[in-house]
Amino acid sequence: MRGLSWRKSVPAGYALKLERCRSVHTFGMRFSLDLLWLDGEDRVVRVDYDVPPLRLRICSKARAVVEVKAGEGRDLLESGYTAAR
Numbered sequence: 001m002r003g004l005s006w007r008k009s010v011p012a013g014y015a016l017k018l019e020r021c022r023s024v025h026t027f028g029m030r031f032s033l034d035l036l037w038l039d040g041e042d043r044v045v046r047v048d049y050d051v052p053p054l055r056l057r058i059c060s061k062a063r064a065v066v067e068v069k070a071g072e073g074r075d076l077l078e079s080g081y082t083a084a085r
Contacts, residue, residue, distance in 0.1 A: 009069075015076065016067045022058060024065055029053040034073025037062035047073055 008030055017038075018024070024035055030053065037046040037059040045061045050070045059065070068076060 012069075013072070014068070015072075017064060018067065019064050021065045022060060022062050024051075024057050024067065026051055026053045026055045026057075032070035034068050034070050034076075036066040036068070036073055036076065038064040038066065044077065047077065049073055 010031075024033075026033060032050045032052045035048040035051055035057055036044050037048070039045045039061060040063045042064070046059050048057050051057055066076075
């Protein structure tokens, strides 16, 4: 339920995958996030870049989301990221 909330930072390259998730809030966040929304086959269906603290994002097509520090989402996608099963 907590995700990355209240952390001062995360290491470069760190990603958190939240299963069975269609919404994310950034209340309690101390930094912005990039959100990679995944469908049931772990394909990216949407990306929200640079989501600041105190926001709510919803993706009805998603079945999971990957949270990374803002600015790292694009690099992750360009590297050919596929979510681990």
